[in-house]
Amino acid sequence: MTIDLDGRGTRSLTPGEVLLEVENLSVDFDTRHGRLRAVDGVSWRVRAGETLAILGESGSGKSVSVQALTGILEMPPGRIVSGTARYRGDDLIAMEARSRRRVVGDRITMVFQDSLSALNPVQTVGRQIAECFEVHRGLSRREAMRRAAEMLDRVRIPAARQRVKDYPHEFSGGMRQRVMLAMALALDPDVLIADEPTTALDVTVQAQVLELIADLQTDRQMGVVLITHDIGVVADVADTVVVMYAGHVVERAAARELLDHPVHPYTEGLLGSIPSADLKGHDLPTIPGTPPSLRTVPSGCAFRTRCPLTVAECASAVPPLIPVGPGRETACIRRTSEVPGVTIPHSRLAAGGA
Amino acid sequence: MIRFALRRILAAIPIGLLVTLGVFALVFAMPGDPLRELAGDKPVPPSVLAAERAQFHLDRPLLVQYGLYLKDIVTGHFGETFDGRDIGEQLRLRIPVTVKLALLANAFQFTAGMLFGSYAGFRRNGAVDRLLMLATLFVLAVPFLVLAFAAQYLFGVQLKWFPVSGTADGFPMSYLLPAMVIGLLSFAGLARVLRTSIVETVNSDFVKTARAKGIGEQRVLWRHILPNALLPVITFIGIDLAGIFAGAVLTESIFNLPGLGQFLFQAIQLKEGGVVVLLSTLAFISFIVINLIVDLLYGVLDPRVRSG
Numbered sequence: 001m002t003i004d005l006d007g008r009g010t011r012s013l014t015p016g017e018v019l020l021e022v023e024n025l026s027v028d029f030d031t032r033h034g035r036l037r038a039v040d041g042v043s044w045r046v047r048a049g050e051t052l053a054i055l056g057e058s059g060s061g062k063s064v065s066v067q068a069l070t071g072i073l074e075m076p077p078g079r080i081v082s083g084t085a086r087y088r089g090d091d092l093i094a095m096e097a098r099s100r101r102r103v104v105g106d107r108i109t110m111v112f113q114d115s116l117s118a119l120n121p122v123q124t125v126g127r128q129i130a131e132c133f134e135v136h137r138g139l140s141r142r143e144a145m146r147r148a149a150e151m152l153d154r155v156r157i158p159a160a161r162q163r164v165k166d167y168p169h170e171f172s173g174g175m176r177q178r179v180m181l182a183m184a185l186a187l188d189p190d191v192l193i194a195d196e197p198t199t200a201l202d203v204t205v206q207a208q209v210l211e212l213i214a215d216l217q218t219d220r221q222m223g224v225v226l227i228t229h230d231i232g233v234v235a236d237v238a239d240t241v242v243v244m245y246a247g248h249v250v251e252r253a254a255a256r257e258l259l260d261h262p263v264h265p266y267t268e269g270l271l272g273s274i275p276s277a278d279l280k281g282h283d284l285p286t287i288p289g290t291p292p293s294l295r296t297v298p299s300g301c302a303f304r305t306r307c308p309l310t311v312a313e314c315a316s317a318v319p320p321l322i323p324v325g326p327g328r329e330t331a332c333i334r335r336t337s338e339v340p341g342v343t344i345p346h347s348r349l350a351a352g353g354a
Numbered sequence: 355m356i357r358f359a360l361r362r363i364l365a366a367i368p369i370g371l372l373v374t375l376g377v378f379a380l381v382f383a384m385p386g387d388p389l390r391e392l393a394g395d396k397p398v399p400p401s402v403l404a405a406e407r408a409q410f411h412l413d414r415p416l417l418v419q420y421g422l423y424l425k426d427i428v429t430g431h432f433g434e435t436f437d438g439r440d441i442g443e444q445l446r447l448r449i450p451v452t453v454k455l456a457l458l459a460n461a462f463q464f465t466a467g468m469l470f471g472s473y474a475g476f477r478r479n480g481a482v483d484r485l486l487m488l489a490t491l492f493v494l495a496v497p498f499l500v501l502a503f504a505a506q507y508l509f510g511v512q513l514k515w516f517p518v519s520g521t522a523d524g525f526p527m528s529y530l531l532p533a534m535v536i537g538l539l540s541f542a543g544l545a546r547v548l549r550t551s552i553v554e555t556v557n558s559d560f561v562k563t564a565r566a567k568g569i570g571e572q573r574v575l576w577r578h579i580l581p582n583a584l585l586p587v588i589t590f591i592g593i594d595l596a597g598i599f600a601g602a603v604l605t606e607s608i609f610n611l612p613g614l615g616q617f618l619f620q621a622i623q624l625k626e627g628g629v630v631v632l633l634s635t636l637a638f639i640s641f642i643v644i645n646l647i648v649d650l651l652y653g654v655l656d657p658r659v660r661s662g
Contacts, residue, residue, distance in 0.1 A: 067562075070566060071565070072562050072565045072566050074557075100568075101569070101570065102568065103568070104566065104568050105566060105567040105568020106568055109566070109567070110563075110566040112559060112562070112563060112566075114559060117558060117559040117560060118563045119560055119563065120560045120563075120564070120577075120578050120582070121560070121582065121656075121657070121658060122581050122582055122585075122655065122656055122657060122658075123577070123578075123581075124657075131567065131569060131577070132567055135567070135568065135569045135570075135573070136568065167657040167658070169657070169658050170657075183567070
């Protein structure tokens, strides 16, 4: 694959290089009920060639955090209270909108969950993909359209040359998600942020789309941030995982380690509630209660009201992330030392997976 | 596209017949003898009356009368009014009056509606937005008659900025005041439709996608927000344009503009069934044509309608 890129783009990515690093990001929302904290002190990083999964239920702040750092969050009512998001060293949050637009949409691109509502209904998919080339590369309309057709072909849409002239509603759900991908990958980004990219798709198509992302990722050491609530997806594609609960990161680990030996009681509960053949004839275990709304987040550890291990001290302070092993952290005062025997130093990535 | 248009026109014919027959039946059912009333206190010889009756088909049963009037319309023999004016000539004189009034009124309505609507939509809950809400309430609360007479008195009689009534000052001077009154009373509806549509579109996912693509705000506005936000406005404008005739009856009577609305009003007063059928047919045809144009336009602008 050779797509000529001007300036920044031609810098090739070194495997393992940190592409996007979010530190201590906090986002508030001004509502009628006062100010609510949707994201509280979140940090994560994604390296070249790595897939980072942000795992959490709806309302855990996972989408809000990426929307805030890419500048597409509606502000107000949203408001970034603190934090930095460095793309190869430059802080996106401190940047002016004009300079940020040169990064977001070009070097960092996004894919959204519901492709039907995420595509402009009255523009052909070709125009929408071509727009990236026109705005960021200054290509002519005709040339941009030709590239758009190439992109559709690259995401394996049959008869791409004809289909560039079709409108979003004329595609099936899976094909439409490919169109979204074609648009996001058109400029060969360094980081792809995929916000629940497969949630609206059936399992087969879901697998195809994930596979497609993985294939295109290996082409050029792209970093992928995958926002999901689906542990199955995490197991399939993620290298590292950040688990979020009520706006906090509660656990961070390599995907394999997390799935084999969850440390935080919340992660444990999530993994325990996956249906499996062993559970045949038994009720599926669930985490008691429901996630708190932002208005009623419990004091101290937000998970304590649903946690089987809770003790009095859990209510006193928000537990900090504590290292519980190499490259792994958990925010639980009850699980500081008892790391079940996992000592594999780093993720599949470090083992030469990418 | 052509098939669609033809189908719509064919479907409109039976509806048009029913509507005009209904209007005619209402005129027919009005009490009194139109010709005798026209004659006033003058004694009219029975032979003259009978001849007049025959001329205007008044001696025939309802359905036959209706059929004859329809035949006149289709063949283009409009004939004369009861007081001897040539109806074809009347149409030629009156249609431009109504069209001018309608265009000017709509120009006011669209300009104000688009300006206020888009401003309120992009500055939600701002001063203009709140003012617009108030204006809508005002418009709903104040009847057209009250506003029309008030404007006529204030700007025509007292301030003498505009002529009180009639078309002596020609276009556009004679039409300005009535057009502004109509515009004032109808712009708020358009503005609210546009405002709601913009608010919805601005918050939609594809606008977020457009921003995530790193394209400038101007481009987001013109390429992504407006083409979608204006779709419901087209429907609104279509319905609104189609209702012009109904509004013309009142406006032209108050401001004494010799247009079709005034003609219809006079014809109803005189129980001139033939003229009423002719004018309601005209109104119906313009309604159908405008709606058809709006539907076709919608199909051009919204691909989802086209393939649906």
